[in-house]
Amino acid sequence: xxxxxxxISSYDEARNEGHKCVLATVVHVEGSSxxxxxxxxxxxxYGFMTGAISGGCLEGDALRKALLALDQNRSKLITYDxxxxxxxxxxxxxxxxxxxxxxxxxxxxxxxxxxxELLRKAEHAxxxxxxxxxxxxxxxxxxxxxxxxxxxxxxxxxxxxDQALCExxxxxxxxxxxxxxxxxxxxxxxxxxxHAFVEVISPPPRLVLVGAGNDAQVLSRMAExxxxxxxxxxxxxxxxxxxxxxxCQVIVTNPGELLDNIEIHEQTAFVxxxxxxxxxxxxxxxxxxxxQVPYIGILGPNKKYQRMLDDLEEDGITLSEExxxxxxxxxxxxxxxxxxxEIGLSILSEIQGVLTDSDIRSLRELEGSIHNKENRKFxxxxx
Amino acid sequence: xxxxxxxxxxxxxxxxVDPKVVDAMLPYFTDKFGNASSHNHTFGWEAEEAVELxxxxxxxxxxxxxxxxYFTSGATEAVNLAIRGLCEANRDKxxxxxxxxxEHKAVLDTCESLEQDGYRVTYLQVDxxxxxxxxxxxxxxxxxxILVSLMHANNEIGTIHPLKEISQIxxxxxxxxxxxxxxxxxxIPVDVQELDVDMIAFSSxxxxxxxxxxxxxxxxxDKPEISPILTGGGxxxxxxxxxxxxxxxxxxxxxxxxxxxxxxxDSKRLRLLRDKLESELAEIDGxxxxxxxxxxxxxxxxISFENIDGSNLLRRLKNLAVSQGSACTxxxxxxxxxxxxxxHSDELAFSTIRVGLGRFTTEDEIEHAICDIKEIIPQxxxxxx
Numbered sequence: 001x002x003x004x005x006x007x008i009s010s011y012d013e014a015r016n017e018g019h020k021c022v023l024a025t026v027v028h029v030e031g032s033s034x035x036x037x038x039x040x041x042x043x044x045x046y047g048f049m050t051g052a053i054s055g056g057c058l059e060g061d062a063l064r065k066a067l068l069a070l071d072q073n074r075s076k077l078i079t080y081d082x083x084x085x086x087x088x089x090x091x092x093x094x095x096x097x098x099x100x101x102x103x104x105x106x107x108x109x110x111x112x113x114x115x116x117e118l119l120r121k122a123e124h125a126x127x128x129x130x131x132x133x134x135x136x137x138x139x140x141x142x143x144x145x146x147x148x149x150x151x152x153x154x155x156x157x158x159x160x161x162d163q164a165l166c167e168x169x170x171x172x173x174x175x176x177x178x179x180x181x182x183x184x185x186x187x188x189x190x191x192x193x194x195h196a197f198v199e200v201i202s203p204p205p206r207l208v209l210v211g212a213g214n215d216a217q218v219l220s221r222m223a224e225x226x227x228x229x230x231x232x233x234x235x236x237x238x239x240x241x242x243x244x245x246x247x248c249q250v251i252v253t254n255p256g257e258l259l260d261n262i263e264i265h266e267q268t269a270f271v272x273x274x275x276x277x278x279x280x281x282x283x284x285x286x287x288x289x290x291x292q293v294p295y296i297g298i299l300g301p302n303k304k305y306q307r308m309l310d311d312l313e314e315d316g317i318t319l320s321e322e323x324x325x326x327x328x329x330x331x332x333x334x335x336x337x338x339x340x341x342e343i344g345l346s347i348l349s350e351i352q353g354v355l356t357d358s359d360i361r362s363l364r365e366l367e368g369s370i371h372n373k374e375n376r377k378f379x380x381x382x383x
Numbered sequence: 384x385x386x387x388x389x390x391x392x393x394x395x396x397x398x399x400v401d402p403k404v405v406d407a408m409l410p411y412f413t414d415k416f417g418n419a420s421s422h423n424h425t426f427g428w429e430a431e432e433a434v435e436l437x438x439x440x441x442x443x444x445x446x447x448x449x450x451x452x453y454f455t456s457g458a459t460e461a462v463n464l465a466i467r468g469l470c471e472a473n474r475d476k477x478x479x480x481x482x483x484x485x486e487h488k489a490v491l492d493t494c495e496s497l498e499q500d501g502y503r504v505t506y507l508q509v510d511x512x513x514x515x516x517x518x519x520x521x522x523x524x525x526x527x528x529i530l531v532s533l534m535h536a537n538n539e540i541g542t543i544h545p546l547k548e549i550s551q552i553x554x555x556x557x558x559x560x561x562x563x564x565x566x567x568x569x570x571i572p573v574d575v576q577e578l579d580v581d582m583i584a585f586s587s588x589x590x591x592x593x594x595x596x597x598x599x600x601x602x603x604x605d606k607p608e609i610s611p612i613l614t615g616g617g618x619x620x621x622x623x624x625x626x627x628x629x630x631x632x633x634x635x636x637x638x639x640x641x642x643x644x645x646x647x648x649d650s651k652r653l654r655l656l657r658d659k660l661e662s663e664l665a666e667i668d669g670x671x672x673x674x675x676x677x678x679x680x681x682x683x684x685x686i687s688f689e690n691i692d693g694s695n696l697l698r699r700l701k702n703l704a705v706s707q708g709s710a711c712t713x714x715x716x717x718x719x720x721x722x723x724x725x726x727h728s729d730e731l732a733f734s735t736i737r738v739g740l741g742r743f744t745t746e747d748e749i750e751h752a753i754c755d756i757k758e759i760i761p762q763x764x765x766x767x768x
Binding site for chain 2: 064065067068071072076079081083084139140
């Protein structure tokens with residue numbers, strides 16, 4: 001389950017019980033931190049927390065700030081400076097060296113587009129959307145919070161009262177969506193200055209397991225905590241069923257119709273693992289035409305893959321560079337994997353690397369910081 | 384203005400609390416009375432939140448970050464904490480302190496007390512303008528030097544020490560540099576990044592905040608080692624334990640915020656009034672304006688009158704609240720150590736007044752002060768002859 005999904009579900013539960021909640025969102029990070037902007041945590045009035053804004057060092061204090069925000073019924077921005085090793089509030093010396101801005105928003109369930117409802121809409125969207133959090137580094141000023149959601153068709157949910165600001169931020173959000181990059185802006189007018197974090201929220205990666213064998217069962221279970229959508233497709237109802245794959249969408253189909261019920265987006269990865277050569281080959285043929293698919297993994301030795309290429313050639317299909325580049329056969333990273341769980345780990349690691357466009361190697365070989373720190377500076381924007 | 388109205392011109396001694404500051408403080412005496420260290424309920428959280436906001440406001444005024452600010456009971460305590468705490472923590476590194484003869488008593492008396500404990504102190508001399516010689520500072524540094532403590536603006540004559548040049552010297556020798564900036568913060572721009580000082584002590588009541596609260600700024604870059612001089616509940620990261628004076632801290636923060644906003648315009652207006660006062664009084668025979676002509680606080684003046692009876696000076700200027708010598712030593716009838724340091728005789732030192740203007744000083748008041756002084760001084764001179 002993704003963090004956002006878990007937060008929404010906890011919120012719904014709390015609301016049913018009549019408990020009030022505060023949403024905490026990391027809206028900016030300068031320097032290094034464990035969690036980046038966009039990390040969230042929900043705190044209910046009894047102090048139960050869902051999600052996380054740090055590796056654990058800030059949650060204790062954040063809990064108190066959340067409850068204070070709830071008590072005052074007022075959104076607030078809190079700065080955590082983890083560069084201060086003597087700070088008793090944060091306490092542990094993690095070697096982090098970052099200044100983290102966290103926005104705390106009491107949620108009004110009666111308000112139509114409250115932050116949770118905007119998050120819900122973002123979570124349910126089948127396309128990337130941009131979520132706008134409006135705040136002010138001057139803590140004495142009003143903190144507007146999560147106010148706006150913009151989709152790729154420029155549909156807007158929520159509102160910003162200041163017309164000029166609204167227009168500017170909407171246009172920044174559209175641009176962010178196009179580039180799939182978060183944006184931090186400092187919007188200056190003659191009257192005041194506001195800050196906004198535009199976060200691109202994409203639908204979770206979708207993993208389509210073609211094949212419902214025991215190895216696929218292990219793989220699906222391992223993928224579950226990642227919060228990805230998992231679909232299992234196979235021709236055998238004895239294998240592809242809800243009993244064996246209870247957290248997945250299960251499709252029993254012949255290979256030719258496999259894609260009929262699957263919505264493909266830019267983060268949809270396929271793993272061909274039916275152990276049935278012809279089934280895998282038929283699906284591969286279909287996938288070659290799906291431009292959006294970034295990853296096609298094929299289980300089995302290189303020999304099998306070469307045979308598939310030969311058979312495709314015989315059918316008059318020659319692969320383009322681009323098609324070659326997204327086929328990962330044999331599937332997985334070189335991790336010395338032997339049993340199904342180890343193989344699952346190697347496959348999931350490879351998919352994670354490909355979907356995030358990462359250079360797959362040990363972090364110790366990396367020079368510089370682990371997280372990408374580009375585009376973290378506030379861009380000054382005049383209104 | 385009636386003839387008996389008292390005119391307050393001693394803003395370097397203390398300032399009235401700005402009414403906006405009082406408004407900000409009031410809820411923290413009654414409704415929001417929590418202990419900022421109470422972590423278990425909203426009363427405590429609310430107080431803590433107010434303290435952290437104030438910390439940011441104070442930090443902003445001097446270009447620091449909030450986690451570099453430690454609240455104390457005032458500048459004197461901040462100075463004591465910095466000097467004694469640093470000496471205690473660096474005992475193994477050396478025992479030599481460099482300061483200056485014209486420092487405030489908070490620094491001088493602390494250094495003297497440390498001399499009793501075996502520390503060696505070099506007191507740099509000042510010239511007639513109250514300025515130190517940077518070469519003498521450099522020459523005074525030894526491999527046993529663990530601290531240089533030089534004030535920013537002098538409280539009696541307003542002379543401003545060149546902190547940036549001083550910090551270049553101390554940085555090159557890797558020696559922590561403390562500056563007592565009580566008279567400058569809130570009156571002139573003080574930017575710790577630009578000045579590159581390691582520690583700054585300052586006080587709330589000199590910048591229209593309440594008495595009983597001050598701060599020590601300690602740079603987080605090359606942070607000097609300082610041991611606490613009090614022990615207790617671990618407040619202020621253990622460096623200054625003791626329940627935080629929340630209403631005063633809130634007021635201090637608000638006062639800093641107002642200064643950041645208003646300092647420039649206050650300074651412009653008051654400098655004009657100060658200059659007017661000086662140019663008018665310059666017409667009196669035998670008048671001297673003390674302090675550096677350029678590097679001087681913009682709205683105070685220290686004026687010496689030659690050949691007058693100093694003992695009667697303040698009594699005769701009865702409607703003017705000005706000080707003779709510095710406020711903190713005026714309880715004792717000794718000539719001011721600062722005026723002596725710049726070469727004044729005892730008589731001339733006693734014949735010196737400090738006029739400090741501030742946010743609530745009006746042009747009318749300055750005109751009255753000019754009239755009074757112009758009228759009284761010749762009379763005093765007659766009496767001595």
